[in-house]
Amino acid sequence: MSKKILVLAGDGIGPEIVGEAVKVIGVLQREYGLDVELDSALLGGCAVDASGEPYPAATQAKARAADAVLLGAVGGPQYDTLPRPQRPERGLLAIRKDLNLFANLRPAMVYPQLAAASSLKPELVAGLDILIVRELTGDIYFGEPRGIEQRNGERVGFNTMIYSESEIRRIVRVAFEAARKRGGRVCSIDKMNVLETTQLWRDVAEEVARDYADVSLSHMLVDNAAMQLVRNPKQFDVMVTGNIFGDILSDEASMLTGSIGMLPSASLDEHGKGMYEPIHGSAPDIAGKGVANPLATILSVAMMLRYSLERADLAERVERAVSRVLDQGLRTADIWSAGCEKVGTVAMGAAVLAALAD
Numbered sequence: 001m002s003k004k005i006l007v008l009a010g011d012g013i014g015p016e017i018v019g020e021a022v023k024v025i026g027v028l029q030r031e032y033g034l035d036v037e038l039d040s041a042l043l044g045g046c047a048v049d050a051s052g053e054p055y056p057a058a059t060q061a062k063a064r065a066a067d068a069v070l071l072g073a074v075g076g077p078q079y080d081t082l083p084r085p086q087r088p089e090r091g092l093l094a095i096r097k098d099l100n101l102f103a104n105l106r107p108a109m110v111y112p113q114l115a116a117a118s119s120l121k122p123e124l125v126a127g128l129d130i131l132i133v134r135e136l137t138g139d140i141y142f143g144e145p146r147g148i149e150q151r152n153g154e155r156v157g158f159n160t161m162i163y164s165e166s167e168i169r170r171i172v173r174v175a176f177e178a179a180r181k182r183g184g185r186v187c188s189i190d191k192m193n194v195l196e197t198t199q200l201w202r203d204v205a206e207e208v209a210r211d212y213a214d215v216s217l218s219h220m221l222v223d224n225a226a227m228q229l230v231r232n233p234k235q236f237d238v239m240v241t242g243n244i245f246g247d248i249l250s251d252e253a254s255m256l257t258g259s260i261g262m263l264p265s266a267s268l269d270e271h272g273k274g275m276y277e278p279i280h281g282s283a284p285d286i287a288g289k290g291v292a293n294p295l296a297t298i299l300s301v302a303m304m305l306r307y308s309l310e311r312a313d314l315a316e317r318v319e320r321a322v323s324r325v326l327d328q329g330l331r332t333a334d335i336w337s338a339g340c341e342k343v344g345t346v347a348m349g350a351a352v353l354a355a356l357a358d
């Protein structure tokens with residue numbers, strides 16, 4: 001039976017980059033026997049515009065019924081003054097929570113062709129291949145109480161950082177399982193010197209490690225981890241951390257690879273259902289200009305093929321095609337360097353389509 005993919009283009013550059021990724025899926029369907037049905041729905045600002053809600057019931061029903069979801073990005077300055085429940089980002093958090101997508105895999109890999117595009121020296125990043133495993137449905141993002149209120153004659157803002165041991169255990173297990181198939185090393189990132197939540201995180205990580213004699217576990221405080229990522233990023237194999245630290249560290253790691261426009265992600269539940277999206281946002285500063293890099297979204301399709309559609313062969317085909325267009329010297333503006341050919345979103349997508357046959 002065909003698998004169902006729900007496409008949520010979202011806002012800003014979302015429709016531009018998702019357009020190219022959907023063309024890739026189309027070629028895989030027509031020429032490589034990928035058996036999927038595509039449907040689409042609204043999430044984020046476009047959904048607010050249409051229905052007043054960022055995660056409408058119609059989208060929820062389709063998302064629950066889908067085997068995998070492909071998302072562009074949501075948000076934009078025009079929505080930043082809306083009441084919080086109507087903000088596009090709330091829609092994104094709601095779909096992650098609703099589908100129980102607790103395991104966010106954010107690989108940061110440096111393509112050899114792009115080592116010079118990194119903001120670090122090429123020798124520091126050449127060959128870099130790290131996996132950030134970010135918990136996605138807990139932490140300060142979802143903790144209650146939260147709010148802004150008057151206390152003693154002034155406004156105070158507050159959020160709650162909270163993790164249960166079962167939430168920590170299941171994400172740390174994901175990291176250990178991934179490490180087993182890679183370099184065999186997990187570094188757990190916390191702030192246990194200050195925060196009780198992350199003391200528990202460290203304790204549970206140690207407990208999980210007892211079941212994985214073949215994988216080594218180390219710990220690092222998050223401030224040091226942020227520094228080590230730019231000092232010597234190749235020391236890491238798998239990094240596992242909570243929602244807020246993972247958000248920040250994965251954007252930092254993206255620049256090691258040349259551009260945030262290169263980093264895909266998979267957000268998975270316990271059963272292999274997933275949502276796939278680039279880690280970047282809706283990039284309002286370049287939306288509508290046809291210059292956004294579609295490769296993170298196309299590489300997110302590769303992750304979907306691997307994790308939700310059981311087509312690792314096609315995932316490799318897509319990843320090879322991306323590497324091939326980089327070999328050809330084609331670059332969107334964010335990864336451009338002297339001597340390369342600058343192309344826009346559609347031309348980059350077309351080049352990947354052509355390279356699929358290689």
Ligand SMILES: NC(=O)c1ccc[n+]([C@@H]2O[C@H](COP(=O)([O-])OP(=O)(O)OC[C@H]3O[C@@H](n4cnc5c(N)ncnc54)[C@H](O)[C@@H]3O)[C@@H](O)[C@H]2O)c1
Pocket residue numbers: 013017072073074075076077089092260261277278279280281282283284285286291292293294296334
């Ligand atoms: N998953 C998501 O949907 C998601 C993620 C992050 C931010 N956002 C939202 O996106 C909006 C903009 O946020 P921001 O500006 O902080 O982050 P952003 O990631 O959208 O943009 C940061 C910078 O990176 C550039 N950039 C991002 N993606 C690119 C691509 N594919 N090609 C070339 N350049 C790219 C942008 O032009 C910008 O200069 C906000 O509303 C934010 O909430 C959404």
Ligand SMILES: CC(C)[C@H](C(=O)O)[C@@H](O)C(=O)O
Pocket residue numbers: 075089092093247279281
């Ligand atoms: C838009 C925002 C809610 C989101 C997050 O913080 O998780 C984004 O930054 C991401 O990394 O996917």
Ligand SMILES: [Mg+2]
Pocket residue numbers: 247248251279
């Ligand atoms: Mg982020």
